[in-house]
Amino acid sequence: MNASASPALVEDEATAKYNLLYQNQPQLPVDGKELRLVVLHPGQHTDPVICSLVQGNLVDSDYEALSYTWEENNYSGPLGAEWENEPEWEDVDDSELADDVGVASGYDGREVSEQVGPSAFVPEIPNEHTLYEHITINGIAVLVKSNLEHALRHLRYESKERILWIDYLCINQGSVSDRNAQVRKMDQIYSNALQVVIWLGLPSDDSDKGLDEVHALTANVHLSQLYSAERSQSQLLDRIKPVVHLLSRSWFQRVWVVQEVVLAPKAVAQVGSRTVPWDWFVKAARAFQNHTVCCAETIRPFVDGRGGDYFLNYRDCWASVLALDLGARGSTSLHMALRLFYNRKSSDSRDKVYALLGLLKVNQRLLVPNYALSPSEIYEDTALEIINSSKDLSILMDIDEMAGDVDAPTWCPDWTTNSVTGPQIYEYFNAAGTSIATVQRCAPRTMKVQGLIFDTITRVIIDEYEGTSDSELWEANLLLRRWETLARIYQDGESPYASGGSRKEAFWQTVMMGLRADRTRLLRDRDFEDYKKWRAWLEDYASKEPKHRNSFLKKSSRKYSNIRNHNAVLVQYPAVRWFFLTEDGYMGLGPVRIEPGDVVCVLAGGKTPFVLRAIDETCEACQMDQCCYCFMGFAYVPGIMHGETVAGIGRNEEEWNEFCLR
Numbered sequence: 001m002n003a004s005a006s007p008a009l010v011e012d013e014a015t016a017k018y019n020l021l022y023q024n025q026p027q028l029p030v031d032g033k034e035l036r037l038v039v040l041h042p043g044q045h046t047d048p049v050i051c052s053l054v055q056g057n058l059v060d061s062d063y064e065a066l067s068y069t070w071e072e073n074n075y076s077g078p079l080g081a082e083w084e085n086e087p088e089w090e091d092v093d094d095s096e097l098a099d100d101v102g103v104a105s106g107y108d109g110r111e112v113s114e115q116v117g118p119s120a121f122v123p124e125i126p127n128e129h130t131l132y133e134h135i136t137i138n139g140i141a142v143l144v145k146s147n148l149e150h151a152l153r154h155l156r157y158e159s160k161e162r163i164l165w166i167d168y169l170c171i172n173q174g175s176v177s178d179r180n181a182q183v184r185k186m187d188q189i190y191s192n193a194l195q196v197v198i199w200l201g202l203p204s205d206d207s208d209k210g211l212d213e214v215h216a217l218t219a220n221v222h223l224s225q226l227y228s229a230e231r232s233q234s235q236l237l238d239r240i241k242p243v244v245h246l247l248s249r250s251w252f253q254r255v256w257v258v259q260e261v262v263l264a265p266k267a268v269a270q271v272g273s274r275t276v277p278w279d280w281f282v283k284a285a286r287a288f289q290n291h292t293v294c295c296a297e298t299i300r301p302f303v304d305g306r307g308g309d310y311f312l313n314y315r316d317c318w319a320s321v322l323a324l325d326l327g328a329r330g331s332t333s334l335h336m337a338l339r340l341f342y343n344r345k346s347s348d349s350r351d352k353v354y355a356l357l358g359l360l361k362v363n364q365r366l367l368v369p370n371y372a373l374s375p376s377e378i379y380e381d382t383a384l385e386i387i388n389s390s391k392d393l394s395i396l397m398d399i400d401e402m403a404g405d406v407d408a409p410t411w412c413p414d415w416t417t418n419s420v421t422g423p424q425i426y427e428y429f430n431a432a433g434t435s436i437a438t439v440q441r442c443a444p445r446t447m448k449v450q451g452l453i454f455d456t457i458t459r460v461i462i463d464e465y466e467g468t469s470d471s472e473l474w475e476a477n478l479l480l481r482r483w484e485t486l487a488r489i490y491q492d493g494e495s496p497y498a499s500g501g502s503r504k505e506a507f508w509q510t511v512m513m514g515l516r517a518d519r520t521r522l523l524r525d526r527d528f529e530d531y532k533k534w535r536a537w538l539e540d541y542a543s544k545e546p547k548h549r550n551s552f553l554k555k556s557s558r559k560y561s562n563i564r565n566h567n568a569v570l571v572q573y574p575a576v577r578w579f580f581l582t583e584d585g586y587m588g589l590g591p592v593r594i595e596p597g598d599v600v601c602v603l604a605g606g607k608t609p610f611v612l613r614a615i616d617e618t619c620e621a622c623q624m625d626q627c628c629y630c631f632m633g634f635a636y637v638p639g640i641m642h643g644e645t646v647a648g649i650g651r652n653e654e655e656w657n658e659f660c661l662r
Contacts, residue, residue: 014132014143015174021140022172025053030181033058035189036170038137040152040162049135049152053169058185058192063163065193066155067260067267069250070168070347072147072201137169144168151199154273164197165189167256176371183369187263187358196264196278200251203272210246211276213239217284223295240314246271247317255344255351258337259358261324285321334360334367335386335395342398342415349375349406352415353382364389375406375416376445383412384439384447391436392605393449394426397634399591409445411631411661426607428515428522433643435656437605442660443619446628450656451603454637454645455582457611458596461486462578471549476570477542480511483579487587498585499639509638510579510587517565534566586640591633600635602645604656608634609641612659619660628660 028034039052056063133149134141148168155162172178182189190196216226227236251257261267267278292315323340326332332340337356346352354369366385373381386395395413404414432451442448461482484490484507493504508531509523516527517534537556544552557564577589582600590600590611598613612629619628 017140017142019174021053021137021142022174024138025172026055027175028055028178028181030177035061035165035182035185037061037063038164038166038169040156040164042157042159042161044158045153045156049133049149049156051135051137051152051169053137056163058188061163062194063165065165065190065196065260065264066151066167066199067196067251067257067264068151068166068199069147069254069257070145071250147199147201150202151270154270155197155199165193179371180369183354183371187259190260190263190358191265193264195266195268196260197275198251198257198261198267198269198278200246200249200269200271203274204245206242206245207271208274210242211271211274211280213243214246214280214284215276217287218280220283220287220290223291237310240311244310244314244317247321248313252317252320253343253345255341255346255355258324258341258344259355263358281321282325285318285325288315288318289322332359333386333390334364334382335390338382338413338415339398349416350378353378376408376412379406379408379414380412380441380445380447384441387437387439387605391438392426392607393437393603393610394607396606396610396631397426397608399631399633409447409631409662411447425513425515425519429607429641430643431602431609431641431645432604432606433646435604435646437603445662446619447661449603449659449661451601451606451610451659452645452657454600454602454609454640455584455586457580457590457594457598457600458583459486459581460578460594460596461580471546472571473538473553473567474542474546474549476573477538479573480538480570483507483511486579486581497587497639499644503587506587506638510589510636512569513589513636514638514641517562517569519569530562531566534563537563538566538570582637586637588635588637590635594632598632599629600637601659602640603659609637611635612661615662627658628662631661 025036028036034055034057037054037056039054041050041052043050131146132143133146135144135149135152136142148166155164171182219226227239229235261278264278268275269278269281270276326340334353334356337359338353341356342352344352346355348371350371350373353367357365357367357369366389367378367381370378383395387393396411398413399410404416406414406416408414435450437449439447439449461479487503487507487510488495489504489507493507494502497503497506499506505528508528512523512527512531514523515521516523517530541549541552541556553567557567573589576592578592578594579587580590580594581587586600588600588609590598594611595613598611600609601612602609611632611634613632615628615630617628
């Protein structure tokens with residue numbers, strides 16, 4: 001490949017050669033068991049990669065499936081920093097820790113299927129840093145991305161063929177019908193493979209250290225024992241940094257790998273020539289989750305120090321691996337799978353949904369992959385199917401205020417935003433009582449729902465947090481004071497609230513969104529005392545000179561988990577929730593961008609109230625005025641969260657109004 005060729009010319013050549021390969025390939029039956037397989041011919045490491053594309057079937061063919069990323073599997077994140085004033089680690093008496101966290105017995109790593117060992121020497125790979133590489137398939141020189149060429153070069157045996165299923169080569173990417181048919185079989189392809197080979201990329205300077213540290217975590221020992229030799233932050237950083245680099249490779253960020261590894265009867269991970277069981281990663285993730293709880297005091301000096309951000313990155317990396325374990329086939333709904341894996345990437349935004357269908361039980365798969373549809377149409381179909389199968393509107397709490405890559409209607413979650421702002425609080429509330437959601441697409445991009453208008457928003461506190469202070473907690477406290485002023489907490493805090501109780505109590509419930517600070521249950525009366533103590537502490541914190549706030553915060557947080565939990569609730573609000581008052585004297589928290597004139601509604605099947613904004617035009621579906629609305633998001637309003645508004649209505653559809661959401 002000419003290194004000076006422009007990217008556009010390279011892409012054109014790659015497409016032309018790929019199309020040439022498929023000119024002589026027979027079309028596979030849409031509903032059959034047939035599939036294409038790659039025969040990887042033997043060769044030395046530096047030999048050209050030569051393959052054959054053959055036809056097989058899901059019943060009789062023995063093959064391995066490759067799980068990889070199209071882009072290079074390299075880590076390019078921060079490498080950490082040198083830490084000053086490093087604290088010594090606190091020794092913790094293991095006998096005082098949780099008894100139910102044991103040590104895996106007899107696990108010494110001998111179950112490795114093909115461990116070649118640390119990569120002491122890796123021959124130089126031709127054109128290692130180019131975007132594309134040539135491989136030969138059926139005598140045709142085909143261009144593939146470098147990461148795939150690297151994988152084939154390292155997977156190749158020296159003296160025998162290896163049979164592989166590889167999505168890019170075994171599915172005709174230029175044929176919509178072939179993509180539709182083969183993607184529908186993807187779960188069978190991976191579950192019927194002898195094993196799935198996870199290609200994590202070429203070795204780096206610290207990849208072997210990373211794999212060794214993953215293996216060390218599988219012993220499931222207390223962190224005080226595992227890190228007994230590390231007495232400073234920089235020493236511990238040297239232990240965890242290779243793992244962060246390993247778990248930050250692009251394979252761990254890709255959505256298709258979810259079903260590829262979850263459905264695998266057996267899986268191995270490969271870095272260069274070193275192969276280890278995927279089970280190492282699963283056991284390590286479980287162990288890390290267990291011990292971050294029971295060994296909290298062991299890791300606190302590191303979390304509170306200058307290496308804290310890096311440790312949180314380490315934690316998030318393991319959470320990503322653990323999500324793969326939680327997404328086991330048949331154990332999750334499509335909605336829950338979308339929430340678990342919303343931040344994973346795909347080159348085609350439609351695959352944000354299609355890549356997860358294989359996790360569902362067969363009778364749950366109401367959507368069929370169809371690449372002739374636009375991403376917006378697929379996301380709309382997904383939302384409608386989830387609502388009508390679950391009979392509730394919980395998925396509407398996943399609407400993100402920031403626009404993604406898909407031009408979806410306001411009522412439809414756009415999964416390309418890579419963020420889910422709606423916390424999973426809907427399990428605690430039941431604003432619409434026993435009613436069920438039945439929705440339909442009544443016009444293009446329009447969903448018809450049933451509900452009631454409860455009240456109209458009259459006052460809104462628009463967030464003015466700009467991050468100008470050295471403390472987001474200090475600025476969040478200023479915002480809380482503005483809320484208290486609007487709610488008349490200082491002068492009328494003991495006066496009655498619209499639905500009963502005092503305004504002060506209603507304000508507390510609003511700030512906490514009805515849940516205890518650790519978000520594990522509904523508020524109880526005794527939690528009000530915890531809130532008042534925290535509120536007094538927050539004012540004390542805000543009164544400190546800036547140079548003293550951080551030490552005051554650390555000292556208090558170590559002593560009182562109540563303070564940490566309340567702080568975590570407060571600092572999230574400037575980005576995702578705005579405070580409002582209504583015409584009839586209610587208060588609440590709603591989505592950003594709300595404004596006076598928006599209406600608070602209870603929609604049939606909704607666990608929380610929602611905020612809608614009227615559209616002043618004739619409805620295309622109903623040919624009526626004043627029935628079309630933009631969906632703004634969910635709200636918390638004390639006094640209407642548990643079915644109070646719809647008491648006596650239940651499932652009587654005649655008493656509900658219809659709204660067309662666009």
